[in-house]
Amino acid sequence: MASPEEQATALKNQGNKAFADHDWPTAIEFYTKAIDLNDKEPTYFTNRAQAHIKSEAYGYAIADCNKALELNPGMVKAYFRRGLAHTAILRPKDALVDFKECIKIDPNNRDAKLKLDECRKIVRKLDFFAAIEVGDEPSAAEGLDVDAIVVEPDYDGVRLDKDMTQEFIDDMMERFKNGKKIHKKYVFQILLAVKELVYNEPTMVEVDIPDDVKLTVCGDTHGQYFDLMELFRLNGKPSDKHWYLFNGDFVDRGSWSTEIALLLYANKWLRPKGFFMNRGNHETDDMNRVYGFEGECKAKYNERVFKLFSESFSALPLATLIGSKFFVLHGGLFSDDKVTLDDIRKLDRHQQRQPGQSGLMMEMLWTDPQEEPGRGPSKRGVGMQFGPDVTKRFCENNGLEAIIRSHEVRMDGYEVQHDGRCITVFSAPKYCDSTENKGAYINIGPDYKLHFEQFDAVPHPDVRPMVTQLPGP
Structure with a gap:
């Protein structure tokens, strides 16, 4: 023995x-x-x-x-x-x-x-x-005359006038696949249009799914553009009858964060009532400065582009309520059982642009579930963790079937925890080329049944992420 x-x-x-x-x-x-x-x-x-x-x-x-x-x-x-x-x-x-x-x-x-x-x-x-850092720094849009920016005659992409078109999006997807950029004039047009759109949305967007529509909920994509293309190939591109919700962490870590962010924004501009985005903990200045997005913006475009992205990120909604049944947010639940959906509705995200170290916004972007009852210290070292009893009380108090969140790698691409009330979805397969996980997404029809779909990573060009050297994925 x-x-x-x-x-x-x-x-x-x-x-x-x-x-x-x-x-x-x-x-x-x-x-x-x-x-x-x-x-x-x-x-x-x-x-x-x-x-x-x-x-x-x-x-x-x-x-x-x-x-x-x-x-x-x-x-x-x-x-x-x-x-x-x-x-x-x-x-x-x-x-x-x-x-x-x-x-x-x-x-x-x-x-x-x-x-x-x-x-x-x-x-x-x-x-x-x-x-x-100053409190009332002027917007990066100040003094920006987009109309005066000239698109050179030899630009080989589809031209954009005053409004987004499907033709422009299709061309953009191909350009990005081939390692090309779109013209900086169009980048500014997209950023300014979407910044205004998301700023005017409520902190918690409330969506009902019409009878002839399918809604897909995606988790973190983290700059893995070619895997996002695979998701669209398998599941279908955004359209008038196929809505999408991207649940934060579009950027950082991967090598194509600007491409993903611009593509999502272009879709938001084209279909503002059928394409939705929640803010993640990586749509924040401190993470972008260390995990790559700021450097990528400056390398591919310029500093003003990053600043406009930063302003638009801070304007993004923090949650989406689907059919009064599913509360979708990037991180998770709260340190106080008294928090309700009405508290989220009333939260002024424009007053506090960055999440800080405490409060509702920080918890919505950072917390994670745990199997043990109650609450515990965060395994991340930021925020806290919540148990099945916390999830149960929140769902019962607010008339919800479940919360859907992202924020964490799952080896199967998704995981259902807390007696079916806490669902994690993660859409970056083979995360950062170092974790052998699948990606996943959730399709929801007008019957509000959840259909989980998995997918595998696809090959991509060997382009190193612009990340300050940090550990792990």
């Missing part, structure tokens, strides 16, 4: 195999079983921390590294991985401390030196933006 220590080692080895297969949840499961048998081995905690980093559970990763350091205060890997997790949740000053400790213990640690340098750059960048 193998000893507990031997059994734990075997489980750790199974965890390592799952990790090598990019199956992070299974790796975490095996490492946890190893820890249950032997909680005195620090490498089990650092291994699990790395799997948590890959699945974006940065708060759990920090806790595991803390435990490893209790067991072995000189463990370089624990400091290094804790530094990665701190960086990922935009706490670069905490990460600086960790990477400095790595170098103090191991002066020749090249990786730690590189990360320390990256962290210093992030700290300088965030400090700079905090210093120049």
Whole structure:
């Protein structure tokens, strides 16, 4: 009979195999079983921390590294991985401390030196933006004369006049597939039109599905343009009889965030009453500055384009109510059971452009479900987690069948939790080319039945995302 220590080692080895297969949840499961048998081995905690980093559970990763350091205060890997997790949740000053400790213990640690340098750059960048931030900064649209911008005669795309057309959208999709851009005049036209459209929508858009219409709910797309094209190929493009709702996190991480954002915006402009978008936690300035979208905008277009995107992101609705049955929002539920749909209706999202560290907007963009009852600290290190009892009370108090949210990778592309009342949908398959997950979307007809569809990632050009070097997917 193998000893507990031997059994734990075997489980750790199974965890390592799952990790090598990019199956992070299974790796975490095996490492946890190893820890249950032997909680005195620090490498089990650092291994699990790395799997948590890959699945974006940065708060759990920090806790595991803390435990490893209790067991072995000189463990370089624990400091290094804790530094990665701190960086990922935009706490670069905490990460600086960790990477400095790595170098103090191991002066020749090249990786730690590189990360320390990256962290210093992030700290300088965030400090700079905090210093120049002013309350009433004029809009980037001020002084922008779009009519005066000339489209050169040799521009080889479809021309856009005063209104969006399906012909322009179809041409745009092909241009983006072929690595081409649209003219900056048209970028500005799209941004200005959609900024005004979404600004005038309520904080919670309320939608009923007509008898002859299908509505598709999509989760995170994260700049994975070619996978979005696959979704449209399988499920059909947006049309007058086929509505779409994109539930946040269109941008960052992937290599084609501007392409996805412009395509979604063009569809919104063409069919404002049949194409919907909720804001995600990545439609925010601090995430865009570190996770790639700002750099991509500036590289492909210019800084003004990013600023107009930023203004439009802060104007996006925070939730959509489908048929008074399904409450769709990016993150999840609230720290207070008293919150109702009326509170969401009354929330003035224009007053507070960025979500901050607390409050309804932050919770709507950041929280996650947990299996345990009640509420708990966030595995991400930001926001909190809510249990099945919290979901049940919210649905019963507000007359809902379920909440639909995104925000988290699911290996099957979707997951139904909390006795069917909490549904996660994620539409970025093979997330960041490093997680072997499927993508999914939900089709809803006039009968308000949910039909889950899965799809696989497709090949894409080898273009590196414009992301500050951060851990994991």
